[in-house]
Amino acid sequence: MALDAGTVAAVDALAERYKYGFVTDIEQETAPKGLNEDIIRFISAKKAEPEWLLAWRLKAYRHWLEMRDPKWARVKHPPIDFQDAYYYAAPKTKEGPKSLDEVDPELLRTYEKLGIPLHEHEILAGVAVDAVFDSVSVATTFKKKLEEVGVIFCAISEAVQKHPELVRRYLGTVVPYSDNFYATLNSAVFTDGSFVYLPKGVRCPMELSTYFRINAAKTGQFERTLIIADAGAHVSYLEGCTAPMRDENQLHAAVVELVALDDAEIKYSTVQNWYPGDAEGRGGIYNFVTKRGACRGRHSKISWTQVETGSAITWKYPSCILQGEGSSGAFYSIAIVNNRQQADTGTKMLHIGRNTRSTIVSKGISAGRGQNTYRGLVRMQGGAENARNHTRCDSLLIGGACGAHTVPYIESKNPTARVEHEATTARIGEDQLFYCRQRGLDEEQAVSLIVNGFCKEVLQELPMEFAVEAQKLVALSLEGSVG
């Protein structure tokens, strides 16, 4: 009724409301357009990489040439011309910045505008930030303080220089170079991203956070993040992302690998707010990301929490390989599509070890002409004695032109393992909206309140500092979806 009509009327709203859509005017250094072995050598040389890493990149590239892009996801887009993009763009500075004082002030202003001040004294207390601008990490804060307790938190390119043995031991061990089309491409051309290592028994004294920003036009962003929690270590890590408004689609094909050893715990949270494109579906980021964590140690834990509100297309399945006995994995997700956005997202929980546990809570919200698919695999391998999974998958529809789809895959090779799956689909009730409005809330406030209530179980998994921000983002990304 009123809702459906409103959905259509709402459509122009989002573009003006994407407040991160500005472009920073800064001198860039780019590699020539296109992709070939020379470009890969260029990237590797720029970063003064050791021979083994270049060899690994080239191996990935040659493998990628033989691969086709995946067609199984419920998303539609024209073919991507991989030769019509830049694979390396960096803010032009003589050397890499050594400290914050050397970072281009224009860049610092950009991050301030994004609400991510990089001056340590202005930063949210207790959060260390690594800022990645196009292909390069521009600043990492609180390094000293982290070093004191032995935590390494730096750009992955820096880790390659300073801790090559760690990078070499773990890189590509969770997501192999040949894993899938986009992960393989990433392995060939990845530019920057964050590296975290927590030594045995260390609880990270603060939240770690990486802030990704695509600025340059026609540039793909291929960051690679690697987090290793040694035995008994704990860390909570958050990534945020934004991009300028551009008419063209930009590719973001990241890879994140997590490794948790005995009793270690990694909590990885994402607030993804890449530019979603305009109301007609022009522009926006293609967010094709591979995220996977390996619970290698006994009783290790990995949890993924994601709030996906941006991007024209989201294609990602943060997964857990539950190898260690008694290890546990969790996936908490909010995915919102409005206007013409498409999301095909979910998780894979691979139970290998005995007594492994996994929890999946997915909240999909579809508005406008958005299409939202939950795709999740739970696999109980032969050795997964007494393993347990619980999956809860809720979809909320706003208006009549959007779609919600749930595609669970369940495979069990162990009779003692148990898998539970619950799914619901609902619309925002006209009675709920009216009830809120009768109490004085306008329609947008009412929708925001109801949707935030719907997402509550996931929102409360986010670190405190970001939960409020995420709540606002949920409201913002649905603006104009009713009216």
Next chain:
Amino acid sequence: MLEIHDLHVSVGGAEILKGLSLNVAAGEVHAVMGPNGSGKSTLSYVLAGRPGYDVTAGTVRYKGRDLLAMAPEERAAAGVFLAFQYPVELPGVSGATFLRTALNAVRKARGEKDLDAMQFLKAVRERLRSLSMTEETLKRALNVGFSGGEKKRNEMLQMALLEPDLAVLDETDSGLDIDALKLVADGVNALRAPGRAMLVITHYQRLLSHIVPDRVHVLARGRIQRSGGKELALELEARGYAEFGHAA
């Protein structure tokens, strides 16, 4: 305060109210009684502006303004409150969040400042106490899993907090135990003021012995069939609605 003139309302194509007229002056409490399905809730929804209730003829003026031209939230901001016959559940939305959002929305529309967390808590605690409710109510998701009586009390809590000028209570007494009925009546009586008006929809004279109405109206077949003083409620209790014919 509230002037309803010759109101015709259709729901889903069927005409439910067929020329209803009713005036409530400031400071007065009016009771509306009538058989099931006669259109009492329909009247309350129309006053609150529920979409889907089509006014095909007639006028409603509230404080001299054209009430029907206002959006539901504008009516709320102007002091119209409806205690729902069937309060709605909001999963995941805590009572505290809901109340505070509502209160601040209404305050903003009235040009008042937001209450901060402390001020809000103080205001709610007072009301909770007078309704014999616990703070647990604020933590739970609004109306989710509440008993019938708890839902009704929760409506009264909201009314007490929002301090409306025109309160429409749609069968707030249904489902309440005897003690709760008394508490709700006390709450309503406490809100009685020269500047306020109330429309109390009920099936039972029992409530009206606690909330003594200035006028009692009988709604049947889409119109007010008869109006009188408080003694009319007693008469209806004794004789039923037979003389007014069946609903609709």
